[in-house]
Amino acid sequence: MQQLIGELMRTYDLAQSPLRELNxxxxxxTDGSNEAQWEILNPRGGHAIAVGLDAPINVDVRGxxxxxxxxxxxxxxxxxxxxxxxxxxxxxMSGRVVIKGDASQYAGATGRGGLLVIEGNASSRCxxxxxxIDIVVKGNIGHxxxxxxxxxxxxxxxxxxxxxxxxxxxxxxxVRGKVKSLGADCIEKEMRPEHQEALTxxxxxxxxxxxxxxxxxxxxxxxxxxxFNIDNADAY
Amino acid sequence: xSPKIPLTTPRPSATFxxxxxxxxxxxxxxxxYDIRGGGAKRRVPHFDDLLxxxxxxxxxxxxxxxxxxxxxxxxxxxxxxxxxxxxxxITIAGMSxxxxxxxxxxxxxxxxxxxxxxxxxxxGGMTPEERGQSKTLVYQYLPSRYxxxxxxxxxxxxxxxxxxxxxxxxxxxxxxxxxxSDRVAEMRNLPKGIDQRxxxxxxxxxxxxxxxxxxxxxREITDWQKPIYVKVGGTxxxxxxxxxxxxxxxxxxxxxxxxxxxxxxxxxxxxxGLPTLACIRPAVQALQDLxxxxxxxxxxxxxxxxxxxxxxALALGADAVAIGMAALVALGDNxxxxxxxxxxxxxxxxCYDDWHEGRDPAGITTQDPELSKRLDPVRAGRRLxxxxxxxxxxxxxIARAAGHNxxxxxxxxxxxxxxxxxxxxxxxxxxxxxxxxxxxxSGGL
Ligand SMILES: Cc1cc2nc3c(=O)[nH]c(=O)nc-3n(C[C@H](O)[C@H](O)[C@H](O)COP(=O)(O)O)c2cc1C
Numbered sequence: 168m169q170q171l172i173g174e175l176m177r178t179y180d181l182a183q184s185p186l187r188e189l190n191x192x193x194x195x196x197t198d199g200s201n202e203a204q205w206e207i208l209n210p211r212g213g214h215a216i217a218v219g220l221d222a223p224i225n226v227d228v229r230g231x232x233x234x235x236x237x238x239x240x241x242x243x244x245x246x247x248x249x250x251x252x253x254x255x256x257x258x259x260m261s262g263r264v265v266i267k268g269d270a271s272q273y274a275g276a277t278g279r280g281g282l283l284v285i286e287g288n289a290s291s292r293c294x295x296x297x298x299x300i301d302i303v304v305k306g307n308i309g310h311x312x313x314x315x316x317x318x319x320x321x322x323x324x325x326x327x328x329x330x331x332x333x334x335x336x337x338x339x340x341x342v343r344g345k346v347k348s349l350g351a352d353c354i355e356k357e358m359r360p361e362h363q364e365a366l367t368x369x370x371x372x373x374x375x376x377x378x379x380x381x382x383x384x385x386x387x388x389x390x391x392x393x394x395f396n397i398d399n400a401d402a403y
Numbered sequence: 404x405s406p407k408i409p410l411t412t413p414r415p416s417a418t419f420x421x422x423x424x425x426x427x428x429x430x431x432x433x434x435x436y437d438i439r440g441g442g443a444k445r446r447v448p449h450f451d452d453l454l455x456x457x458x459x460x461x462x463x464x465x466x467x468x469x470x471x472x473x474x475x476x477x478x479x480x481x482x483x484x485x486x487x488x489x490x491x492x493i494t495i496a497g498m499s500x501x502x503x504x505x506x507x508x509x510x511x512x513x514x515x516x517x518x519x520x521x522x523x524x525x526x527g528g529m530t531p532e533e534r535g536q537s538k539t540l541v542y543q544y545l546p547s548r549y550x551x552x553x554x555x556x557x558x559x560x561x562x563x564x565x566x567x568x569x570x571x572x573x574x575x576x577x578x579x580x581x582x583x584s585d586r587v588a589e590m591r592n593l594p595k596g597i598d599q600r601x602x603x604x605x606x607x608x609x610x611x612x613x614x615x616x617x618x619x620x621x622r623e624i625t626d627w628q629k630p631i632y633v634k635v636g637g638t639x640x641x642x643x644x645x646x647x648x649x650x651x652x653x654x655x656x657x658x659x660x661x662x663x664x665x666x667x668x669x670x671x672x673x674x675x676g677l678p679t680l681a682c683i684r685p686a687v688q689a690l691q692d693l694x695x696x697x698x699x700x701x702x703x704x705x706x707x708x709x710x711x712x713x714x715x716a717l718a719l720g721a722d723a724v725a726i727g728m729a730a731l732v733a734l735g736d737n738x739x740x741x742x743x744x745x746x747x748x749x750x751x752x753x754c755y756d757d758w759h760e761g762r763d764p765a766g767i768t769t770q771d772p773e774l775s776k777r778l779d780p781v782r783a784g785r786r787l788x789x790x791x792x793x794x795x796x797x798x799x800x801i802a803r804a805a806g807h808n809x810x811x812x813x814x815x816x817x818x819x820x821x822x823x824x825x826x827x828x829x830x831x832x833x834x835x836x837x838x839x840x841x842x843x844x845s846g847g848l
Contacts (some may be wrong), residue, residue, distance in 0.1 A: 188706060214616045234755070258551055272607075279592070295607070297605045315602060393580075395435065395579075
């Protein structure tokens with residue numbers, strides 16, 4: 168059941184009401200919505216919570232979520248006060264998703280826009296096939312992250328696992344810590360002033376004050392696998 | 404003078420035939436595998452190996468054109484609030500914008516809409532041309548997620564989660580640099596002119612348990628309105644279909660190895676996957692074993708060419724079929740009128756399959772603006788509608804002859820097989836016997 172708390176905050180308890188009703192209610196919110204603050208209680212690791220949102224509302228999820236929380240998000244700000252299961256903010260278009268805890272595999276997969284901030288660590292395949300999203304991870308990321316990443320930025324304050332940026336296209340990766348290994352066609356690249364500037368902005372937008380752009384290294388595509396060449400066959 | 408020794412006639416090898424030899428020479432000179440469009444070209448057991456029995460004393464036929472024989476079908480009745488109603492059970496398969504020109508996509512939408520059926524997007528996203536011209540549009544959800552977005556998801560009438568394709572089960576996609584125009588590049592968020600590889604697995608799920616959660620997410624995003632299809636290539640149909648049902652599919656699309664592709668390795672097309680004929684009965688068996696036959700609808704594709712093929716697929720238990728290459732031929736692909744131009748490309752009408760090179764003289768599998776202009780979407784759409792109409796009449800003709808007032812009442816008992824292989828695969832008796840290899844041991848009546 169939804170109840171009015173204070174003036175604008177609406178609370179939705181998933182222990183008492185079904186997921187379908189929650190998502191349908193959130194989908195009814197529009198650009199001019201005066202119900203801009205939402206709180207979701209008892210997510211209990213449930214899947215597909217707050218997916219397909221399309222309005223500039225704030226949603227606070229009090230607890231940990233399962234798969235695909237905030238999937239395909241547009242315009243909304245979703246904050247998970249807990250950890251997130253696989254595919255958080257997958258295919259996000261715009262808006263902002265913040266995970267206070269850790270995120271499982273495929274965080275931000277195929278995201279096209281908006282900002283995903285993971286305050287803990289992210290597991291393997293973070294930013295897989297990303298297509299324009301910005302992802303900032305305060306902790307470490309797992310193996311095969313940014314696989315086939317097409318565009319957007321992945322910023323990692325901690326370390327990156329094996330095969331970072333395998334088969335990467337035009338996405339830009341910034342890592343402050345160690346990179347265990349780079350994937351096929353991913354190389355370290357020069358940090359030019361425009362990259363410093365973009366990174367500084369990303370850190371600022373993510374609310375990170377204790378890291379400077381100059382502490383990061385940049386990785387991206389060597390662009391050697393862009394057109395098939397038999398002499399590169401070992402790399403495929 | 405010694406007698407002249409008679410020469411034996413030059414004898415080509417059945418194993419090293421002309422095609423095989425030419426492929427070895429091609430591989431040796433280029434160092435890269437052959438990529439092409441289309442489906443398996445080798446002969447495999449197919450619908451041609453089945454015959455309808457027709458009505459006689461034991462069953463009576465219906466009068467052609469007078470007694471009604473309905474063709475409509477409803478897809479997505481299991482969970483979706485808005486199932487899809489089609490006038491005919493012949494749908495247009497997913498073919499990507501990128502592989503096909505915008506005009507070709509528009510023509511498919513027009514033809515399908517006139518005929519009262521659906522068309523499907525493909526790897527590369529939804530174009531306004533096809534949404535605008537398609538009364539019923541199925542939106543594919545593919546591993547690459549090129550062009551995927553929630554707005555188009557909501558604009559779609561159904562969503563098809565593509566796990567695989569018959570031409571390349573277990574394989575990803577490929578759109579070579581030559582075909583990446585500005586518009587295609589932009590829709591796919593990639594630079595122009597580079598080879599675009601589409602992944603073979605989805606980026607954010609693997610296996611049947613994840614698929615169930617993925618389907619849940621798509622349903623939640625679309626408020627449980629739209630049917631969700633799952634498309635698989637023919638490999639292990641019994642288990643794949645059972646798992647897709649368990650994962651919550653409303654509709655299953657099952658594509659056999661003759662199914663077309665825009666561009667795949669020749670070795671893959673010809674050597675991986677099951678013939679369409681071999682896929683249908685195990686799939687139907689899985690649905691029946693789960694009590695879901697006719698509740699989860701089955702769409703079969705891969706080498707469907709005419710009303711007889713459609714009727715046979717329906718008789719074996721499918722609810723509908725999908726066509727890819729046949730629809731392109733109806734639009735004007737591989738037309739003998741273009742033979743001179745095919746000759747310049749080193750091929751001939753009927754054989755042209757280098758669709759990935761983007762030089763299609765018919766203006767269908769190209770992004771070249773000049774070539775694309777050759778295809779008039781209105782005229783080509785009309786041709787497709789005519790062809791769909793003919794196929795439908797053909798199915799009705801057969802159904803009436805078999806004594807059915809609804810084409811969906813066609814059943815395996817209406818069929819017999821011309822070969823042992825087809826009898827075993829389709830699980831219908833060898834013609835003139837009651838022998839179904841693998842089902843019963845008797846060669847008697
Ligand atoms: C030019 C072309 C492009 C295709 N693109 C896709 C695609 O993007 N996604 C997909 O699932 N299948 C694609 N397919 C396969 C079709 O959806 C369908 O499975 C197949 O064409 C059916 O077999 P048929 O061509 O023998 O009718 C494509 C096929 C062709 C011929």
